Amino acid sequence: xxxxxxxxxxxxxxxxxxxxxxxxxxxxxxxxxxxxxxxxxxxxxxxxxxxxxxxxxxxxxxx
Amino acid sequence: xxxxxxxxxxxxxxxxxxxxxxxxxxxxxxxxxxxxxxxxxxxxxxxxxxxxxxxxxxxxxxxxxxxxxxxxxxxxxxxxxxxxxxxxxxxxxxxxxxxxxxxxxxxxxxxxxxxxxxxxxxxxxxxxxxxxxxxxxxxxxxxxxxxxxxxxxxxxxxxxxxxxxxxxxxxxxxxxxxxxxxxxxxxxxxxxxxxxxxxxxxxxxxxxxxxxxxxxxxxxxxxxxxxxxxxxxxxxxxxxxxxxxxxxxxxxxxxxxxxxxxxxxxxxxxxxxxxxxxxxxxxxxxxxxxxxxxxxxxxxxxxxxxxxxxxxxxxxxxxxxxxxxxxxxxxxxxxxxxxxxxxxxxxxxxxxxxxxxxxxxxxxxxxxxxxxxxxxxxxxxxxxxxxxxxxxxxxxxxxxxxxxxxxxxxxxxxxxxxxxxxxxxxxxxxxxxxxxxxxxxxxxxxxxxxxxxxxxxxxxxxxxxxxxxxxxxxxxxxxxxxxxxxxxxxxxxxxxx
Numbered sequence: 001x002x003x004x005x006x007x008x009x010x011x012x013x014x015x016x017x018x019x020x021x022x023x024x025x026x027x028x029x030x031x032x033x034x035x036x037x038x039x040x041x042x043x044x045x046x047x048x049x050x051x052x053x054x055x056x057x058x059x060x061x062x063x
Numbered sequence: 064x065x066x067x068x069x070x071x072x073x074x075x076x077x078x079x080x081x082x083x084x085x086x087x088x089x090x091x092x093x094x095x096x097x098x099x100x101x102x103x104x105x106x107x108x109x110x111x112x113x114x115x116x117x118x119x120x121x122x123x124x125x126x127x128x129x130x131x132x133x134x135x136x137x138x139x140x141x142x143x144x145x146x147x148x149x150x151x152x153x154x155x156x157x158x159x160x161x162x163x164x165x166x167x168x169x170x171x172x173x174x175x176x177x178x179x180x181x182x183x184x185x186x187x188x189x190x191x192x193x194x195x196x197x198x199x200x201x202x203x204x205x206x207x208x209x210x211x212x213x214x215x216x217x218x219x220x221x222x223x224x225x226x227x228x229x230x231x232x233x234x235x236x237x238x239x240x241x242x243x244x245x246x247x248x249x250x251x252x253x254x255x256x257x258x259x260x261x262x263x264x265x266x267x268x269x270x271x272x273x274x275x276x277x278x279x280x281x282x283x284x285x286x287x288x289x290x291x292x293x294x295x296x297x298x299x300x301x302x303x304x305x306x307x308x309x310x311x312x313x314x315x316x317x318x319x320x321x322x323x324x325x326x327x328x329x330x331x332x333x334x335x336x337x338x339x340x341x342x343x344x345x346x347x348x349x350x351x352x353x354x355x356x357x358x359x360x361x362x363x364x365x366x367x368x369x370x371x372x373x374x375x376x377x378x379x380x381x382x383x384x385x386x387x388x389x390x391x392x393x394x395x396x397x398x399x400x401x402x403x404x405x406x407x408x409x410x411x412x413x414x415x416x417x418x419x420x421x422x423x424x425x426x427x428x429x430x431x432x433x434x435x436x437x438x439x440x441x442x443x444x445x446x447x448x449x450x451x452x453x454x455x456x457x458x459x460x461x462x463x464x465x466x467x468x469x470x471x472x473x474x475x476x477x478x479x480x481x482x483x484x485x486x487x488x489x490x491x492x493x494x495x496x497x498x499x500x501x502x503x504x505x506x507x508x509x510x511x512x513x514x515x516x517x518x519x520x521x522x523x524x525x526x527x528x529x530x531x532x533x534x535x536x537x538x539x540x541x542x543x544x545x546x547x548x549x550x551x552x553x554x555x556x557x558x559x560x
């Protein structure tokens with residue numbers, strides 16, 4: 001993005017930001033395990049006939 | 064000085080009647096609302112259409128070929144004791160939150176709206192024959208080219224030229240998608256396939272075709288000009304915002320409302336950025352929605368280029384200057400204002416440096432992680448129906464099916480606050496008067512709408528109590544009065560109407 005204009009990033013006025021540095025190595029493994037658990041759970045609750053459900057999901061335009 | 068940013072959200076929910084040969088979405092929506100009204104409320108109070116003028120255009124003229132929205136007076140329509148309006152709009156159940164005075168309060172009422180829909184759905188399903196089921200989704204599209212809205216409303220100063228609002232809010236609306244988007248598999252814009260757009264940031268960008276206009280159902284505009292203040296029209300406008308998604312993430316609802324309220328206050332006070340207008344707004348709206356890696360820059364009218372992040376940083380910097388000068392009173396006070404600014408800063412920083420850190424607070428980022436994991440696990444293309452099913456199920460409000468509630472999204476509200484908001488009005492706006500009157504004098508109220516209530520106290524003619532000031536009729540103003548009046552006749556006598 002060579003042409004992208006670089007704007008000055010205003011700093012936050014809060015003391016809290018940047019306070020929490022996360023241990024990247026640990027969270028990487030944890031996040032993956034957490035995602036696997038979530039995907040297991042999703043496999044369990046996903047509509048059994050996905051194709052049919054999607055096909056029948058027709059809405060009228062609104063607003 | 065800006066007027067207080069009184070705000071609210073109206074959401075049209077997706078509805079599906081399963082195992083029904085001839086599905087009628089209007090009947091299904093009515094069933095949902097009737098189930099709630101009959102199951103949970105003492106008495107139904109109808110909506111009063113006396114002051115509805117959705118065809119009035121903020122630009123001061125009605126376009127010859129513009130389609131004014133129709134008012135559907137014959138459909139189910141109820142007012143709730145929390146001050147909300149719950150009704151059938153077109154073919155959807157819709158809930159408008161009561162008027163709120165800050166983004167956090169409104170986020171609580173938005174979550175309460177979800178709970179009301181869940182209770183309605185469960186109650187309705189108890190009444191349906193075995194094998195039939197009504198399913199509600201908090202989303203904005205069926206994936207087949209049909210869209211329905213999640214609209215925000217903000218009180219703005221009538222004295223501010225509408226042209227300035229249009230010019231200064233449009234770049235913000237186009238850019239805010241990157242922290243407001245609910246995410247969507249594929250595209251519903253004509254001619255685009257999953258190969259072109261496998262996944263995008265918003266549900267709604269595909270459906271916008273105009274920059275400015277009155278319509279909401281076709282040729283949707285980025286800035287909607289409906290001029291129907293539901294308040295004193297000499298003092299106020301209500302900016303009716305149609306360019307947003309219904310979010311499952313409370314953090315997003317909070318940020319969307321909070322940052323937009325601040326930007327509109329800046330526009331009232333003429334302190335919003337003036338140099339961020341995109342050269343091709345409609346095209347840029349879509350480009351930003353399709354740019355999930357946040358890599359693109361876009362040409363501005365002034366010849367420079369800027370990314371969505373660049374524009375949002377410019378608005379953030381202006382918001383700092385504005386708040387130094389005016390404080391946060393008109394967006395709900397210092398605590399909330401400082402919190403919005405801090406979160407605004409943090410979300411932009413995270414989008415810039417580490418978007419995946421936002422999987423617990425931004426729907427489209429949470430979805431992307433989930434969907435990519437699901438794809439890898441099952442070796443699926445984006446065009447596989449299971450991906451579309453997953454994308455619907457994220458928004459499914461059935462507690463045993465919905466995905467969004469399972470993934471640990473950060474809350475803004477507490478369960479206690481939401482429980483309270485289901486039945487009680489916000490104490491800080493006229494919704495307090497509306498909700499408390501409905502609770503105390505249900506038999507004497509014939510109808511209610513945003514800016515008035517109609518009472519029937521027996522032999523006299525019906526009496527209308529106007530409520531043209533959104534910040535009058537609050538708990539501070541009328542709590543004692545309502546406590547002291549045992550019946551509506553006494554209330555009206557004391558009010559002097």
